[in-house]
Structures are given as C-alpha cells and as structure tokens.
Amino acid sequence: MSYPITQSFIPGLPKNPYRNGVGAYEGVVAHSTDDLNATAQNIHDFEARTYNNAFVQFAVDWTCIIQFADTNYGAYGAGYNANQRFVHVELCETNDPDKFKESYSRYVWILAKILHDRKLGVSEKASFWTHADVHATWPQDTTHTDPVEYLQSHGVSVSQLVSDVKAQYNAMDVSIATVPQKAPSSNSNSSASGLVTVLASSLYYYNKPDWNAKAGTVTKGEAFTVVDTVTVNGSKMYKLKSGNYITANPQYVKYTN
Template sequence: MLQLKKEATTKSTLQRYTPQVNSSINNYIRKNNFTAPNYEQDIASYLPQYNYRYGKPEGIVMHDTANDNSTITGEVNYMKNNYNSAFVHAYVDGNRIIETANTDYLAWGAGAPANERFIHVELVHTHDYDSFARSINNYADYAATNLRYYGLKPDSAEYDGAGTVWTHKAVSTYLGGTDHSDPHGYLAAHNYSYDELYDLIYEKYLIQTGQAADWGTTSSNNSGSTNTDDTPKTGQLSVKTNSGVGRINSKNNGVYTTVYDKNGKATKPYKPNLKSYKNSYSRPRKILFSIRL
C-alpha cells in the first residue's frame, strides 16, 4: 500500500548557498544557525501616513543610528518624540526587531528622493562580537523579509545607483537629498563591510524562497554550490523552477481581498496583520515529504 508521510526532517534536497565574499561574521552566523526574533510593533498612532510614489516600496535603505551609547528602546522613544524631524520603519539590535512605522507608507529617513521610494531600517550599535553578529543577522533578515513581502528581489544599488538594496551612502551618492554615509563607518569599526552584508541578505532571500538549504539542514549535495542565474553583486536574482521541494505559495492569487457591500460597491481591501505576516515570511517556505511503500 502506498503511504505518504510528512516527515519532520532536516535533510534537504537543496544545495547550500556559496558565499560570494569571505566573512568571519557571516560564517559565525551560519555556524550558530542564528534565527531572527519575532517582529514587535511600537507604532505611534500620530505618525503621518503618505503613499510611496508608486504605491508600494521599491527597496530598502540600510542605516545605522550613529550613537554608540543608545539602546533600541531609547532609539524608538527618541524617534517617536521627534518624528517631525525624522522617523524610520524599524530598529534592529542583537535581540529585537521593532517596527516603528507601517511599511505600507513612506517614512522620513533619507531625504525626499529616497523617502518616496524605500523602507528605512536602523541598526542599533552593539559592543561585542556576538551581539554584533546577532544584530547583523537580524538586520539582513529584516531586509530579505521585506523584499520578499513586497514582491521584490535583491539587487544591490551600491555601485550603480539602481536596485532594491541601498545604503544611506548610496542614497547620498546617487539620489541626493541627504549627505550621510552610513552604515559603512559603523560596519568597518567591526571589521565588516557592505559587501558582506549584501551577501547575507541575498543568501537569506534564497533560503526564505526555498532556493537554498537552510543553515540548520544537511544538504544532499556537499559541494556547497547553489544554482542561481546571477551572482548577488551583478544583477537581479533570477528565480529558478521548483526542484522537487514543496513550497507554500506566498502570493494570494485566487484569494478574495476585496469585499463588496449590498450595492455592489467595493469596501476597503483586506490587509493582513503586517507583524504576523512578516514573521511567517521570515521563515523558509518549504515542506519536505517522503514517500513510503
């Protein structure tokens, strides 16, 4: 008798990602199989809500707080008290990811040209190797998760001014409206670089979308090679066809998102809870099955 059985297993038919840059921090993150914490939301009701120029984000800008003495709680509170000057969508440290503004609406994080285009996330400063590595893991995870959530693919804008992953420095260089150069100085102080960060974002995106084996799995191919059509530095990620691994469809095609009243007028479209939705997006989307006879 043919029996289908869903197994809880860490064996994967996917290959692990081949890093494009050498990084002791990224290797430390992989070795320890760091996961991202659940999203928290601390969004003030009085924050303004303005639409992006095309109705949704076109990418994400990576910032750091430029404050060696602050905490994530202090940063969030300061932002809420001074939002008329600037506010961002999220703060990240080694233990927490706190969304401080709804990513469906723009924030004031890097001048008008960037604000009407991008999500903004701030990296809170840490002071030891492990805490820094954990914060980088969460930082990269937040970027990959939001790219995926909004149907975007990783594409670095650092060297050509075009793409979905930006630093504040890249905004200053290519778009203007600001003159900041973060987060490069802070990353360099921890012997880390933007290229290492982008490589981790790219890898996390592949894992989340079921194109590379999760860190906690044993790959069936120990070569460490991941089949992708592009390297993470030179162009947009190309999504390959399914290779035998079941994936949960992250799109809502075929699901009713608009309700009509008795007069046939469309009511306000359904929007899922962002926190819950993104928490689910942060996890790899794959289900493994075995067939037993």
C-alpha cells in the first residue's frame, strides 16, 4: 500500500533544526485536529495564517495527505521538548465511519513512512508518541491529550494504532527489499539504458525535470529503471520509467547498465 503526498509548503515557516541537527528527527507525534469535518486543506490554510502559534508537517484526511513543512526542520506541534525531537502528523476528524476508515489508513501509512525513512522503528514513547504521551512526559509543555479520545470514538485504541503502524512499517521493509530484484526485468520492453540505485539514506525524487518539483523521497537500496538522462540548470537528472526524475549525482546514486 502507498499513498501520494501532496506537498504544499507554507511560505515563511521558521527553519529550526532538531536538537540533533537538520533532518535528524527522532520520531513522530500522532495528533488529531479536534476540529470536526475540517479537511487537511482547511488545516493547511488555517496554519498558513497562524503558524507563529502552531503548525505541523503533515495533515491527513479521507482523501489526501498534505505536507505543509519540510521534515528536515522542527514544527510547533506539542511544545518545546517534542518539537525539537519529532515530526507531527494531524488526523482530521469526522463522525462518518467510512471517512474515518479512509483517513485512518493514510494516517497509519504516513506515520510508518516517516519512521521508516529514518529507520527509527516503531517503539511507543521512544520513536512513536501520541500528543497525550507528550503531555504525560512533559506536562509543563502541553495540555493536549489527542488523538486518544477521537480514535476511541471510532473504536480504535492507541495500542491498536501502534500495532497497525508497526505492521505497515514492516511491510515497507519488505517492499523496499524486493525492488532491486524486480526492476531489471522490467527493462526488457523499453528503451531503458540502465538501473539507478539510491546510495543516500533518503533522497528526493521529482515529478518533472525541475529541481523544485519534489514529489517524495526514496530510500537507500531502492533501484529504478532509467529511460533517459536530462540536464536541468546545469545538473544531470535521470528520467525513470515511472515518469519521475532523480538526481544523477554519483555522490547520491549509483548507475549500472
């Protein structure tokens, strides 16, 4: 299972590194909005006006996942201690069981992906936190106890959420491990010129030959069929069979015929 992430970064956000440095988040905080029927886009637009008080990196509803902010920098989601350690994800609230199901699948997936991107595992109150856990650990920082009550209203306990995120995380391990074997055989009917393997622990890919068209990240060891090489603003990109693009810089990727 996989979902698209719509990147819609809020302009002007502060760029505060985590306590261990830029990109070095230590886990995730699972939130819910406490704003019945507000969509991820509504939350985005609200936070675009009020980010000096609070903002998160992701919000998830029943149709989409929107990324508001770069995960390389801390957000303002749950107070001093959590913000310098963790990425924050908001789950949009609904009373509709079908909408809940749709949004919950996306929530589990993005929580697992954020942890998987840095190989942090899924460990309660270590890499995986609810806002309620943050309140319990640092009560001086925050009074919120979401998303416990909201999830319970749909019959989901926090321990269920943790086990669902673990299962998704483990599924990501498997799918990444199988990509390098599958990719070469898919070459046979195309004009593919080779295979590119990711060397960096995490690397952006692009949906256009444009360094600003970031569409998501790939992880070390993933491999993709290359169909073309293009030069964009003086730097080379590989065009992949999927139609996406990735850097051709040998510092970050390895090319093989």
